[in-house]
Amino acid sequence: MTEVLVIGGKGQLGTDLLRALAARGTEAVGLDLPDIDVGDAARTRAQLLELRPAVVINTAAYHLVDLCEDHAAEAFAINAEAPRQLAKVCRELDAVFMHFSTDFVFGGAPCGRPWTEGDRPEPQSVYATSKLAGEHLVRESHDKHFVIRTCGLYGSAGRRPQGGSFVEIMIRAAEAKKKLTVVNDQTVAPTSTFELAAALLALIETRAYGLYHVTNSGECTWFEFAREIFRLTGMTPDLRPVTSAEYGSKAKRPRYSILDNAKLVAAGVPALGSWQQALAAYVARRGQEVRA
Ligand SMILES: NC(=O)c1ccc[n+]([C@@H]2O[C@H](COP(=O)([O-])OP(=O)(O)OC[C@H]3O[C@@H](n4cnc5c(N)ncnc54)[C@H](OP(=O)(O)O)[C@@H]3O)[C@@H](O)[C@H]2O)c1
Numbered sequence: 001m002t003e004v005l006v007i008g009g010k011g012q013l014g015t016d017l018l019r020a021l022a023a024r025g026t027e028a029v030g031l032d033l034p035d036i037d038v039g040d041a042a043r044t045r046a047q048l049l050e051l052r053p054a055v056v057i058n059t060a061a062y063h064l065v066d067l068c069e070d071h072a073a074e075a076f077a078i079n080a081e082a083p084r085q086l087a088k089v090c091r092e093l094d095a096v097f098m099h100f101s102t103d104f105v106f107g108g109a110p111c112g113r114p115w116t117e118g119d120r121p122e123p124q125s126v127y128a129t130s131k132l133a134g135e136h137l138v139r140e141s142h143d144k145h146f147v148i149r150t151c152g153l154y155g156s157a158g159r160r161p162q163g164g165s166f167v168e169i170m171i172r173a174a175e176a177k178k179k180l181t182v183v184n185d186q187t188v189a190p191t192s193t194f195e196l197a198a199a200l201l202a203l204i205e206t207r208a209y210g211l212y213h214v215t216n217s218g219e220c221t222w223f224e225f226a227r228e229i230f231r232l233t234g235m236t237p238d239l240r241p242v243t244s245a246e247y248g249s250k251a252k253r254p255r256y257s258i259l260d261n262a263k264l265v266a267a268g269v270p271a272l273g274s275w276q277q278a279l280a281a282y283v284a285r286r287g288q289e290v291r292a
Pocket residue numbers: 007008009010011012013014031032033036037038039058059060061062063078100101102103149150151152153154157162163
């Protein structure tokens with residue numbers, strides 16, 4: 001019997017979860033495309049029944065936000081129906097199921113304070129709507145669930161060619177001497193998957209199931225985040241702030257994405273550190289990994 005199965009094990013969060021599990025000596029298996037495809041419910045169920053994990057963590061998602069606008073069926077298949085099927089198999093196995101949602105569910109007008117788990121979501125894009133549907137379907141399919149809303153993830157797997165976290169996209173663009181325009185009217189809490197992974201494993205241990213907001217603390221705009229990346233890496237690209245309207249993405253993004261982590265802390269998990277400190281630690285680790 002496997003203790004923990006991490007689906008999407010080659011992704012940003014999946015990679016850091018597997019590292020954190022290995023560091024604790026917990027027996028864990030990571031699976032990713034093409035070895036598992038959560039869109040194939042029958043094959044996925046058979047794989048889970050064979051592995052019989054005590055905990056299933058699903059990081060797989062269809063999260064190319066702008067592409068989702070024209071591919072709603074695919075977005076709902078992977079972000080809503082697939083987690084429902086996973087939750088149902090976990091119920092069969094009496095396994096704990098952890099699944100991920102997003103700050104994007106809060107696309108309406110800012111409410112003047114960080115969003116709590118009790119606030120009413122107002123998704124404004126296909127991606128956000130499919131993720132919110134996934135939350136509801138997981139909740140109604142299996143009691144032993146954790147649904148985690150998080151924001152602005154970056155981790156070392158974002159360096160893969162098919163990865164591409166905001167941090168890595170900025171660094172690559174600066175190395176290529178590109179002119180950079182970054183939105184300065186969307187407020188986010190950039191979150192390191194390294195720190196997030198540790199908090200998630202602590203949360204699973206509480207067995208206090210439910211919906212949680214988990215991010216690094218503090219806030220910034222994407223432009224301010226980019227400026228800090230370049231300050232820490234010592235790069236000096238041509239970087240300019242723009243509005244969301246000027247940038248002109250296909251899908252609408254929330255203006256204010258800050259998630260209140262008080263429920264996490266009340267469950268006994270220490271709050272994550274500031275986004276600046278987490279980013280500095282990431283840049284330092286990245287330097288060591290690139291040199292190694
Ligand atoms: N990234 C963010 O800023 C952010 C913000 C808020 C919430 N979230 C949520 O947090 C979770 C983890 O995000 P992340 O940044 O770690 O994502 P990620 O780096 O893209 O990792 C997801 C992994 O799942 C794999 N995958 C995709 N479709 C799959 C399928 N049908 N079956 C099995 N595996 C599949 C991906 O493979 P490929 O790379 O080959 O597609 C990838 O390796 C997601 O649910 C995401 O929606 C992310």
